[in-house]
Every structure is written in C-alpha cells, then in structure tokens.
Amino acid sequence: MALDEIKIGGLGASRKRVEDNRFIRGKGNYVDDVVLPGMLHMEILRSPLAHARIKSIDVSGAWAIPGVRLVLTGEMMAARNLAWMPTLSYDTQAVLATDKVRFQGQEVACVIADDPYIAKDGCEAIVVDYEPLPPIVNPVQAMAPDAPLIRDDKVNQVDNKIFDWEVGDKDGTDRAFADADVVSEIEMHYPRSHPSPIEACGSIADFDRSTSKLTVYMTTQAPHIIRAAVSLVAEIPEHMIRIISPDLGGGFGNKVPVYPGYVASILASILTERPVKWIEDKSGNLISTGFGRDVYLKGQLAMRNDGKILGVRMHTDSDHGAFFSDAQPSKFKIGLMHSAFACYDIPNAHLTATGVYTNKAPGGVAYRCSFRVTEAMYFQERMIQAAADDLGMDQAEFRRVNLVRDDDFPHRTPFGFLTDSGQYEKCLDIGLEAVGYADFKQEQEEARKRGRLLGIGISTMTEPLGAGNSREYDILGIKMFDSAELRVHMTGKAILRTGAKTQGQGHETTWAQIVAHELGIPADDIVVEEGDTDTAPFGMGTYASRSTPVAGAAVAMVSRKIRAKARKIAAHLLEVSEEDVEWELGRFYVRGAQDRGVSIQECAMAAYSNVPDGLEPGLENNAYYDPPNLTWPFACYIAKVEVDPETGVWDVLKMVAVDDCGVRINPMIVEGQIMGGLTEAYAMANMQFITFDEDGNCIGSNYMDYLLPTAWETPGFELHEVVTPCPHHPIGAKGIGECATVGGPAAFVNAVMDALKHTGVRNIDMPLLPDRVYGALMTGNDISGMPPVKTEA
Amino acid sequence: MTLFEEVPVTTTDDIPVRRVEMRVNGETRAANIEPRLLLAHLIRNGLQLTGTHTGCDTTNCGACTVLFDGQPVKSCTVFAVQADGHDITTVEGLATASELHPIQEGFKDEHGLQCGFCTPGMMLSAKALLDENPNPTEDEVRWALSGNLCRCTGYQNIVKAVLWAAEKMRGGAPADASADDGGDA
Numbered sequence: 001m002a003l004d005e006i007k008i009g010g011l012g013a014s015r016k017r018v019e020d021n022r023f024i025r026g027k028g029n030y031v032d033d034v035v036l037p038g039m040l041h042m043e044i045l046r047s048p049l050a051h052a053r054i055k056s057i058d059v060s061g062a063w064a065i066p067g068v069r070l071v072l073t074g075e076m077m078a079a080r081n082l083a084w085m086p087t088l089s090y091d092t093q094a095v096l097a098t099d100k101v102r103f104q105g106q107e108v109a110c111v112i113a114d115d116p117y118i119a120k121d122g123c124e125a126i127v128v129d130y131e132p133l134p135p136i137v138n139p140v141q142a143m144a145p146d147a148p149l150i151r152d153d154k155v156n157q158v159d160n161k162i163f164d165w166e167v168g169d170k171d172g173t174d175r176a177f178a179d180a181d182v183v184s185e186i187e188m189h190y191p192r193s194h195p196s197p198i199e200a201c202g203s204i205a206d207f208d209r210s211t212s213k214l215t216v217y218m219t220t221q222a223p224h225i226i227r228a229a230v231s232l233v234a235e236i237p238e239h240m241i242r243i244i245s246p247d248l249g250g251g252f253g254n255k256v257p258v259y260p261g262y263v264a265s266i267l268a269s270i271l272t273e274r275p276v277k278w279i280e281d282k283s284g285n286l287i288s289t290g291f292g293r294d295v296y297l298k299g300q301l302a303m304r305n306d307g308k309i310l311g312v313r314m315h316t317d318s319d320h321g322a323f324f325s326d327a328q329p330s331k332f333k334i335g336l337m338h339s340a341f342a343c344y345d346i347p348n349a350h351l352t353a354t355g356v357y358t359n360k361a362p363g364g365v366a367y368r369c370s371f372r373v374t375e376a377m378y379f380q381e382r383m384i385q386a387a388a389d390d391l392g393m394d395q396a397e398f399r400r401v402n403l404v405r406d407d408d409f410p411h412r413t414p415f416g417f418l419t420d421s422g423q424y425e426k427c428l429d430i431g432l433e434a435v436g437y438a439d440f441k442q443e444q445e446e447a448r449k450r451g452r453l454l455g456i457g458i459s460t461m462t463e464p465l466g467a468g469n470s471r472e473y474d475i476l477g478i479k480m481f482d483s484a485e486l487r488v489h490m491t492g493k494a495i496l497r498t499g500a501k502t503q504g505q506g507h508e509t510t511w512a513q514i515v516a517h518e519l520g521i522p523a524d525d526i527v528v529e530e531g532d533t534d535t536a537p538f539g540m541g542t543y544a545s546r547s548t549p550v551a552g553a554a555v556a557m558v559s560r561k562i563r564a565k566a567r568k569i570a571a572h573l574l575e576v577s578e579e580d581v582e583w584e585l586g587r588f589y590v591r592g593a594q595d596r597g598v599s600i601q602e603c604a605m606a607a608y609s610n611v612p613d614g615l616e617p618g619l620e621n622n623a624y625y626d627p628p629n630l631t632w633p634f635a636c637y638i639a640k641v642e643v644d645p646e647t648g649v650w651d652v653l654k655m656v657a658v659d660d661c662g663v664r665i666n667p668m669i670v671e672g673q674i675m676g677g678l679t680e681a682y683a684m685a686n687m688q689f690i691t692f693d694e695d696g697n698c699i700g701s702n703y704m705d706y707l708l709p710t711a712w713e714t715p716g717f718e719l720h721e722v723v724t725p726c727p728h729h730p731i732g733a734k735g736i737g738e739c740a741t742v743g744g745p746a747a748f749v750n751a752v753m754d755a756l757k758h759t760g761v762r763n764i765d766m767p768l769l770p771d772r773v774y775g776a777l778m779t780g781n782d783i784s785g786m787p788p789v790k791t792e793a
Numbered sequence: 794m795t796l797f798e799e800v801p802v803t804t805t806d807d808i809p810v811r812r813v814e815m816r817v818n819g820e821t822r823a824a825n826i827e828p829r830l831l832l833a834h835l836i837r838n839g840l841q842l843t844g845t846h847t848g849c850d851t852t853n854c855g856a857c858t859v860l861f862d863g864q865p866v867k868s869c870t871v872f873a874v875q876a877d878g879h880d881i882t883t884v885e886g887l888a889t890a891s892e893l894h895p896i897q898e899g900f901k902d903e904h905g906l907q908c909g910f911c912t913p914g915m916m917l918s919a920k921a922l923l924d925e926n927p928n929p930t931e932d933e934v935r936w937a938l939s940g941n942l943c944r945c946t947g948y949q950n951i952v953k954a955v956l957w958a959a960e961k962m963r964g965g966a967p968a969d970a971s972a973d974d975g976g977d978a
Contacts, residue, residue, distance in 0.1 A: 016901055023909030024897040026844015026884030030910065033843040117829065198848040198856055198944055199910045249846065249856075249910030250944050282849040504908030504945045672904050672946060679947035703853030703942070711948040712939035 002520075002584035009523030010516040010585070011731060014668035017509045018528075019502075028247040031202045034217050036275040039204065040069055042265050043119035044284060045109040045126050047101035050135035050359040050696020051150070054097060054108070054128060061125030062111050067118040070272055071126070072110040072264055074098035084153075085233045085263060087325035088256075088475055089333075091162075092154075093362060094323070095260040101130070102150055102322035103361050104698050105287030107260040112268045112276055135359040135696030136160065137787045139296060139317040142356040150322055150357045160357045162324045165333040168350035168415050173302075176311025176348040180302035184387035189765045189785050190375045191689040192294035192319070192360070194706065195367040197503075199249020200285035203262045204277045205269035214269075215242045218262060221251045221501050222541025225475065227533045229258050234266055245531035251503035252680075253365040256327040256543050257290050287701045290327065291690065292367025294319040294360075295334075296786070297379045301387045302348075307401040309387070311348035312341055312414055314379065318355045318364075326364030327543070328371040329473040329480065335372025336464055338415035340380045343424055343462040343634060344402040349414035359696045368680055368741040370465050370544040377461040381746030385457070385753065386762055395750070396432055399460055400425060417464060421724045422634045427658040428460055430720050431636040434656040440640070448758065453643040454653075455757070457750025460637075461743045464630040465735025466549025475540070479626070482546075483537040484554035486515065486562055487620035490608040492601030493525045496558075499539010500551035501531050505737060506669045507547065511555050513665050514731060518559030519566075520586025520600050537622050545735030548665065549631045549726075556730035558623035565619060566603040572612035573598045631726045631734035633661040637678075637747040643755045648774030650752050652682070652715035657744075660722040661736035662729065671719055673737045678717050681744020683709050685752075689767050694788035813877040817842070818886030826873050832866075833857040835873040836883060844884035844913045848942070855941030858914030859883050865921040867914075867940070884913035887920070895961040896920055896954070902967070905954030907945030915941045919955045927963055931956065 009015040022028055059071045074096035077083040084092045097108050111122030136142050136150060142160040151157045177183060204217040214236055220226045223243040231238040248255060261278045268276040280289075295318045302311040318334055320326060328335045334353040341349065367374070388398035403424040404411050411419045432438070440456055447454045470479035488494045496511055512526040530536055539551060563583065570588035571578040580591045589597030598606075607619035640654040657674055664670045680688075687707040690700035700706035725732030745766065752768050753761070761776045765785030772783045814823040817840060824839055836845045836859065847869050848856035857869040860882035887894040896916045899905065906912040915938060922929060922937035929937070934955045935948070943951060957967045 017904070019909070020901040020906060023906055023912050024893070024900050024916070025888060026842070026913045028844075028909045030843075030846065032837075032847070035841075117827070196944065197908070197910070198854050198942060199846070199908075200848075248908060249848070250908045252944065282851065282854075506907070668904050672907060672950060675947035675949050676907065676945045677947075680944070702851050703849050704851065708942050708944065710939040710942060711935040711952065714948050716949060717947065 003586040005517060005585055008516050008520065009513055011513060011663065011665055013513060013666065015509055015513060015523060015666055017506050019506065019508045030199055030247045030249055031204065031217050031219050032279050034204055034246060036204060036206055039275040039277050040112050040114065040272060041116040041119050042110050042112045042268055042276050042278040043116060043123050044107050044261055045111070045123040046284065046288065047097065047104060047106040047108050049101060049130050049132055050104045051102060051133040052130035053100050053133060055131055056129045057109060058127040059109065061127065062122035065118060065122050065125060067114040068111060068122045069114070070112040070268055071122065072096060072268060077267065080267065082233070082263060082267060085258065087323055089324045089326045089328070090330065091324035093325050095263050099153060103359050104696055105284065105361060107288065110264045110268065112272060137358055137360060137692040137696055139319055139356045142358050150359060162320060162355040162357060163333045165353045166351060167338045169348055170350045172348040173311045173313055173350040177302040177313070180310055181305040182303045182391055184301045184303065184383070184390040185299070186383055186386040186763055187298050188379070188382060188763050190293045190295045190378055191691065191766055191785050193292045193367060193684055193688055194286050194690055194700070195252035195254035195290070195292060195365065196286060196706065196708065197250025197252055197254055200280040200282055201255060201259055201261065201289055202279040203265045204275055205266040206275040207269040207273065209273050213240050213242065214266065215244065216262070216266060217244045217246060219248055219255045220245045221248070221255045221503060221543050223501060223531055223533050224499055224538050225478065225541060226258060228478065230266065233263060243533045245501050248503040251543070253292065253327070253367045253369065253543050254290050256365055256541070257325055257363065259289055282703065283701045286690070286706055287698050288361050290363030290365035291321070291361055292365055292369065293375055295375045299379055299383045301383055303387060303391060307391060307393050307398050309344060309346045309402050312346055314340065314351045316353045318353065319358050319360065320355050320364050321358055321360040321362040323362035324355065325362040327366060329467055330475055332371065335366070336370060337372045337376045339373050339413070339417060339464045340376035340415070342413040342417055342419055342464070343404060343460060345404050345408065346402065346414040351415065360692060366544050368677065368738045370463060370467070370738060373463045374742045377463060377742045378746050381459040381461060381750065382763070385750045389757065395458055396428065396437060399428060399458065403428065403460065418629060419462060419632045420629060420727050422462060422632065422660060423722055423724050424460065424634055427634055427636040427660055427722050430722065431638045431656050431658045434718060434720060435638045435640055435654055451645065453645055453755040455641050455643065455751040455753065455755025457639045457747045457752070457754055458636070459743045459747035459750065462632045462634040463739065463742050465545035465633060466627055466631045467544055467546055469628060470626045480540050481624055481626040482539040482551040482554050483622060483624045484551060484558045485537045485622040486558045488562060488604045490605050492521060492604040494521055495527050495529060496555065497529045497536045498551045498555060499537050500542045500547040503542060505542065505547065505673065506666065510665045510669060511552065514552060514555045515559050517731065518556055519563055545737045548733050549729060549735050550625055550627055552733060553627060553730050554623045554625035557625055558621055561621040561623060562619060566600060568612065568615055569603045569606045570598050573602065573606055628728045631662065631729060633659065633734040633736060633739050635659045635739045635743045637740065637743050639747040639751040641748065641751040641755060643752055643773060645777055648770035648772070648777060650768065650773060654718065655715050656718045656720065657740060658720040658722060659736065659739055660724050661739065662724060662726040662734035663732035665733060670736055674719055674740050675717050677738060677740025678744050679709060679714050680741045682714060682748060685745045685748035685766055685768055687767050687769065691789050692787040693791045699789060699791065811874050813874055815876045815878065816880045818882060828872065828874050830873045831869055832871040832873045832876050833868040836868060842883050842885050846910055846913060848910065853942065855914045855918065856911050858917045858941060860917055860921060863921065863924065865918045882917065884916060887916060895958040896923070899954040899958035899961065903950050903954040903957050905946065905951040911941060911943045915943065915951060919958065923959055923962060927959060929959060
C-alpha cells in the first residue's frame with residue numbers, strides 16, 4: 001500500500017536537517033578547517049587610500065623576514081598577464097594594483113609565508129609610495145564635468161559613466177502622465193550594504209606539478225562558474241581544474257564573484273608548488289568584496305483621482321564602485337530592476353538607468369536578492385505609499401485598487417515580464433487582519449493625542465525568482481540552467497548530486513525530500529552531495545533564490561527518469577506489459593490487482609541483478625532543467641512601529657509576514673528562511689549600511705561600525721502562509737530564500753513614515769537611524785543618506 | 794596527559810617561547826607557543842579543534858566563543874598565554890561519546906541553525922546562561938546571546954532552541970518529537 005509521505009520525509013514534512021548532525025558537534029568542514037600537507041599562508045596588503053597613483057612599491061622588507069616564501073605584486077602579476085581579470089559584467093578588475101588604487105581596501109600585494117602571523121608581518125614591512133588623487137564617492141561627483149577619470153586604464157573611457165540603459169514604453173508612459181489627474185514624485189537612495197556572512201571569503205589553492213592539476217578549496221556559491229572563470233583567467237584547461245566548495249558559513253551573494261585573493265592564491269601555489277591558504281579577515285571582507293545596492297531613484301506615478309495607476313516612470317543612478325563586476329544576467333545592466341510593480345496592474349511604464357564608477361569597492365552582488373529586485377521592490381513600495389498619501393487614500397485600499405486580480409493570470413507586468421499565479425488580495429487581507437488594521441487608525445490618532453507616534457507600514461510584492469529560462473538569462477553567455485544526477489544503489493539507497501551549492505538553505509535535507517516524493521525512497525536513504533566540480537554535474541550555483549526553482553526542479557525531473565526506467569523493470573518482475581503497471585508512492589502494482597506489486601527497492605535490486613532483455617542495467621540518470629519561466633512568489637509584510645519623539649528611536653511592535661511561495665518542500669526550513677530574511681530587512685531599515693567620508697574612507701569596515709542586529713534588537717515575527725502552486729514547476733514550488741529581505745525593508749520604513757506623516761516628511765533614506773528620524777521630526781524635512789558623511793577628525 | 798609538541802608560529806630564535814598548559818574539554822594539553830598567539834588559533838590550528846570558528850577578529854561576532862573557567866569568552870581576543878592554567882570548553886566538549894548535550898539537541902529540534910558557522914559559539918553562550926540560570930525568560934535568553942551574531946536564522950528559533958534545552962535540562966520533556974528526525978541524533 002502507498003506509503004505515508006510525511007513519514008518517509010517527503011514533500012511537506014518538516015524534516016529535521018541532516019546537515020545539523022555535523023554542525024551541532026562542531027564537525028562542519030569550512031574552508032579554514034581544511035589543512036593540506038606543506039600548506040603556506042597568504043595575506044593581502046590593501047590600499048589605505050581610495051584613489052591614488054602608485055609611485056613605487058618596496059617589498060624588500062617583507063623578503064627579509066624569515067618564513068616569508070613569496071611576495072606578489074601587480075608587476076609580477078602583469079608579467080604573467082594576470083594583473084587584470086574579466087568581471088561577470090564584461091568589465092575588467094585589477095587583481096593586484098599596478099598603476100593606481102581605485103578604492104580603499106584594494107589589493108596591492110600579497111605575502112605568502114609559513115604561517116599567517118608571518119604573512120601579516122610581511123605585509124606590514126612593505127612600503128608603498130602613493131600620490132593621492134581626488135576620490136569620488138557618489139554619482140553626482142562621478143558625473144561632474146571636471147571629475148577625475150577613475151578608469152584611465154580603459155582605452156575608450158572618457159568619463160565615469162558605465163552605461164545608460166532603458167526598458168519600457170516611453171511614448172505610452174508620456175501619454176499616461178499627460179492624462180493623469182495626479183502625479184506623485186519621490187526621490188530616495190537605497191544605501192550600500194554588505195551581505196556579510198559571518199564566515200569571510202577564503203581559498204586553498206593546490207597546484208600539483210606532477211599531474212598539472214589545480215585543486216582549489218574555495219568559499220564559492222557557484223563552483224562551476226568559478227571553474228570556467230579560472231580556466232579563462234589562468235589559462236589552465238578546464239578538466240585540470242577542480243573547485244571544491246566545502247561547508248559555507250553563509251553566502252547571501254557575497255560568495256558569487258571571483259575575488260583577487262582567489263586568483264593570487266592560485267598563482268602563489270603555482271609558483272611555490274605548495275598549497276597556499278588565504279583566509280580573509282572581516283575588514284578585508286567588508287571593505288573589498290561584493291557589496292549590495294547603492295542605487296538612487298527618481299520615481300513618478302501617474303494616477304486617476306479614484307486611485308487607479310496609469311503609468312510609472314523610474315530613473316536610477318547606480319554606484320558600482322571602481323570596477324563593474326555586478327554578478328547578474330549579462331544583458332540586464334541594472335539587474336531585474338524592471339521587475340518593479342509586477343504585482344500591480346499598470347498599463348504603462350518606462351525605466352531609464354545610468355551606472356557610474358566611483359572610488360568604492362566593486363561588486364554589485366545580489367545580496368539575498370534576485371539581481372536588484374530588492375531595490376526594485378523597495379522603490380515600488382515606497383512610491384506606492386507616497387502616492388497613497390498624495391491622493392489622500394488609505395494605503396491598503398490604494399493597493400487593493402491596483403493589485404493584479406486572481407483571475408487575471410497570466411499577467412503581463414508593466415515592464416513586460418509574465419507572471420503566472422497568485423492570490424494577492426487574500427494575502428493582503430490576512431496581513432491586515434493579523435496586524436489589526438481595522439482598528440489602527442483610531443489607535444494611531446488617540447496615541448498621537450498623548451504624544452505617542454505609531455505607524456503601520458505595508459509592503460506587497462511579487463518578485464522574479466529562479467533565473468533563467470536560457471533564452472533570456474545567461475552570465476557571460478553561459479545559460480542559466482541547472483542539473484541533478486541520481487544514482488540508486490542495488491539496496492534501494494541513493495546518492496543525489498546537483499550543481500547548486502547549499503550555504504545554510506538545507507539542500508542536503510530538502511533535495512532528498514523531493515526524491516522521496518517522486519520515488520517513495522525514504523529521505524533518510526538518500527545522501528545529497530554538492531560543491532565538488534569533479535563529482536557534481538554542471539550547475540550555475542545557488543544565489544538569487546534559484547535553487548528550488550531550477551536545481552530543485554532538476555531533482556524532480558531526474559527522479560521521474562528513474563521512475564520511468566523502474567517501471568520497465570517492474571513490468572518485467574510482475575510479468576505484465578508496461579501499460580498495465582500503475583504507480584503509487586514507493587511501489588508499482590498491476591492495474592486491477594493492487595496487491596500484486598513490487599517496491600521501488602525491489603526494482604533497484606533487479607536493475608543490478610535481474611534486468612529484462614534489451615534494457616541497460618543499473619538505475620542512475622541525470623537531468624538538465626531549463627525553466628520555462630521565472631517563479632513568482634508573492635508576499636505581504638506589515639510592520640507596526642512606535643517612534644520615540646524624544647530620541648528618534650523606533651521599536652517594532654509587530655511584524656506580520658504572509659508568504660505565498662507555492663508548495664513548501666519543508667515548512668520548517670521555509671519558515672527559517674523567511675525569519676532570516678525579515679531580520680536582514682530589519683537590519684537594512686534600522687542600522688546596517690556602508691557609507692564613505694569625503695576622503696573615500698569606508699565607514700563600515702568592521703562590526704563596530706557596520707551594525708548587524710543581535711538577538712536583543714531583532715523583533716519577533718508572526719508568519720502566515722498562503723499556497724498558490726507554481727503552474728510550471730514540477731512540484732509547484734516557488735523561490736523563497738530572499739522574499740523577506742526584498743519586501744521587508746519597505747514595510748519597516750513605510751511604518752516609520754506613517755508614524756511621521758503629520759510632519760509632512762516624505763522620505764528618510766535608510767537606515768532610519770535615530771539621528772535621521774529625530775532630524776526629520778525636528779525640521780520637517782526629508783533626510784538624504786547620500787555620502788560623503790562628515791566624520792570627526 | 795597529552796603533550797602537544799608542534800609550535801607552528803615560531804620561526805626565529807629571538808622570538809620568545811612560552812610553555813602553556815591548560816585543561817581543554819577535560820583533558821590536559823600543553824604547548825610551546827609564541828606569546829602573541831591567540832587562543833582561537835591555538836585551539837583551531839594547534840589543538841585541531843576546528844569547531845571553534847573565527848568570524849570577525851574584533852570580539853564582535855562571537856563565532857569563536859569558548860568557555861573559560863565556565864565563563865564565555867571570545868577566543869579571538871584572548872592570548873593563548875592568558876589561558877595558561879585555566880579550563881577551556883569548546884563545542885567538541887559539549888557532547889559525550891554517546892550523548893548530545895540538550896542544547897545541541899535543541900538547536901537541531903527547533904531549527905536553530907542554518908549555515909552552522911555561528912552555532913558552536915551560540916551554543917556555548919547558551920550553556921553559560923543555563924548553567925547559571927536554568928529557567929530563563931525569552932528576554933534573558935536574548936540578552937545572553939546578544940554577543941553572538943547570526944546572519945541566517947533571525948534568532949527566533951535560536952531562542953526557542955535554548956528554551957527547549959532549558960526545559961529538558963530541568964527534567965521536562967520538550968514537545969514536538971518529529972516522526973522523521975533526519976537520521977542520527
């Protein structure tokens with residue numbers, strides 16, 4: 001008889017995580033835990049200045065220290081054609097600086113020594129003579145007519161602009177604005193932030209001269225992309241490169257790009273013929289590796305008096321730092337910013353985008369985000385709230401008028417994406433009910449009379465997760481699909497490998513649940529492996545909430561291939577034709593005679609011991625999955641806050657999250673993802689940002705300045721669930737890992753702005769620090785967060 | 794007694810070497826070390842107990858938390874020589890050969906971890922709390938853990954894990970034993 005799916009750890013089981021068994025014992029295997037015989041250690045010397053010409057580098061002091069084995073400079077890299085490397089956005093990035101340094105923290109030299117303490121001593125003994133140049137820390141400075149040219153290394157670069165890009169229908173949008181009763185405008189900045197996994201980046205390069213094989217242990221979310229990139233940069237044949245991504249101490253997009261430290265450790269291993277370990281310190285991580293956000297918006301909404309939105313105009317100015325190394329699908333210069341307003345029924349939209357170089361770290365990674373979707377949804381929901389205020393309309397009612405209706409799918413979004421499913425209004429209603437919205441207006445008014453400032457902020461959004469389909473989405477021409485390989489052993493146990501790479505999402509637990517759902521093999525009988533390019537099938541890696549939509553779908557599809565073969569074996573064992581074989585979870589049986597059956601385990605044994613004539617032995621297969629569309633989860637986040645008018649401090653009284661991510665593989669893990677995402681949303685709204693002073697010094701280069709919320713500040717969360725299955729995903733799932741980070745910040749900010757509504761303040765740039773909120777309360781003016789900030793000398 | 798001999802950080806004769814001896818997870822360990830060696834690095838590289846992680850090097854993140862005579866300290870900003878003669882507990886000392894500590898069970902049961910990097914430090918801070926206060930409130934747990942950063946979980950399940958462990962250690966039976974526990978433990 002069919003198995004109980006929950007009991008075997010199938011779809012919908014809140015199965016406890018298998019990876020926890022090693023983590024709770026301290027037996028995880030992170031890159032810094034890997035020790036190879038004869039291993040040397042590398043440290044990086046970084047630039048103290050944001051913009052300066054390098055006049056000379058004297059490394060003799062480093063060489064004089066006993067235990068120093070190698071010193072690498074840009075000049076040495078250049079001699080091997082490795083001073084510059086290609087980025088994921090068709091630009092170049094310095095590995096070690098040769099001509100100039102272009103941001104504070106840029107890699108200038110590396111010291112390789114017997115232990116990390118000696119390597120650090122070596123870095124301190126290097127003398128670099130810099131000629132300072134004026135630094136640029138925002139797009140206004142970058143585009144000023146007399147701005148110094150940051151990328152004078154590029155032949156045709158005449159100014160600091162990287163791109164102009166546009167999407168949408170300009171003429172139609174112009175007409176919509178001409179016809180509008182009301183036009184609402186707002187400007188804001190989504191500040192630079194850093195994903196900041198607790199584990200920083202690192203690598204151990206091990207080049208074996210005898211086999212010409214390069215093995216690199218590396219903190220990477222995308223080992224196969226790295227293998228291709230290393231092959232191109234270092235000119236080592238791809239089959240001679242093995243990338244191993246061991247346990248990752250978080251990623252959040254920070255561990256997608258190729259960093260100079262990886263490349264330098266590889267060259268150091270080739271030159272020393274010994275394994276070379278590089279473990280980045282926290283300041284190095286915060287100051288030089290992939291940041292997120294740093295986008296300025298000018299937004300406009302055209303509306304009728306009844307609240308119907310007729311058109312959207314957006315212009316973004318994005319600050320990419322010194323090298324354009326955004327990790328995103330190549331053809332979309334500002335990521336998927338044009339996914340904005342996807343949950344609203346709006347006929348006309350036009351987006352223009354300008355990207356610039358500045359003297360700041362490069363990166364532009366999708367920080368817990370599907371390629372600038374976080375900025376898109378923040379801008380969207382802040383524009384929606386400002387527009388509701390301008391119309392004098394209730395913020396929930398305004399959304400209700402414009403949300404796409406359940407019977408209106410598939411729906412073409414304002415910028416041309418196709419959404420396919422959702423119950424938007426239902427999610428909104430559940431959220432409003434949970435937060436007590438019906439009584440809130442009165443509560444707010446009465447509180448205000450007593451000098452207390454309460455506010456409610458709503459954020460509703462659907463976001464595109466699970467790039468690609470391969471027609472639209474590629475990185476440097478590599479199509480964004482994923483794969484899975486499943487081997488069922490003769491005793492019915494199995495090993496599953498995918499090209500994704502878990503960093504806390506729990507793939508070792510959830511992928512086995514998908515196999516259990518498809519084959520009826522208990523999840524405990526399936527081991528999941530990822531992260532080793534010599535054994536895992538090709539995949540684009542884990543970021544942008546793409547693993548369940550793409551790799552997870554591949555897991556379902558490969559399981560179905562296995563089931564199709566097992567069916568042939570079952571027919572043979574049951575001595576009936578294949579057409580007469582029926583499937584129920586875990587077993588095949590003869591149609592009309594349900595008690596005559598064989599289990600999947602019996603089929604597995606037969607695959608190795610009793611194969612029918614003409615059928616290949618064994619029970620293993622692989623599947624490449626190219627998704628037909630993105631998945632579109634929907635979320636409604638509602639925050640209720642109280643602002644202290646005496647200090648500008650605000651507290652979260654309630655945070656309600658209603659998430660519809662389709663079918664949930666493991667509800668416990670999904671809820672964990674949502675709570676983690678809400679915390680990062682709270683962090684960005686409240687405290688977490690990286691800014692710069694007028695000299696280009698990075699303010700936020702350590703955890704004293706770069707504030708992450710602790711258990712003490714972080715509010716509690718109330719989670720609600722709606723399930724609208726994804727119509728094209730094999731098990732109906734949608735992405736979820738990033739929804740709350742994407743949609744959450746606007747809920748918090750809208751809530752504080754709602755509490756301040758009586759002052760006429762329309763915008764405070766994140767994070768809503770007490771001094772900013774207090775300043776707005778005192779002056780009634782909007783507060784800009786554009787750097788440079790003033791710092792005490 | 795286990796004598797640990799390797800001294801990885803000395804390279805020249807003029808660097809002073811200090812002999813230290815400490816109890817680590819109940820076992821006496823001794824080593825010759827350079828005085829600038831940090832306790833975190835002695836534990837990780839010298840004693841090869843890699844469950845103690847280093848996250849920030851500046852006493853902020855708490856990933857390197859160990860118990861120093863029962864009190865939580867961030868071992869990235871303690872010199873190894875300061876631990877001479879003292880008692881150190883790392884994550885490897887939480888479980889016995891056959892049994893997990895209730896805090897470890899709680900973290901798994903309540904999904905109190907994701908990437909696992911902050912988990913050892915988080916569990917040791919929790920142990921220090923529960924050793925002093927067997928019946929803490931949610932606020933007391935949150936305060937006790939406020940020196941340990943987690944980027945994955947949002948803390949809510951970590952707090953639940955610690956309260957779960959507290960109940961079990963007091964002799965109660967925490968609810969929610971799932972049919973499928975993901976094997977082992």
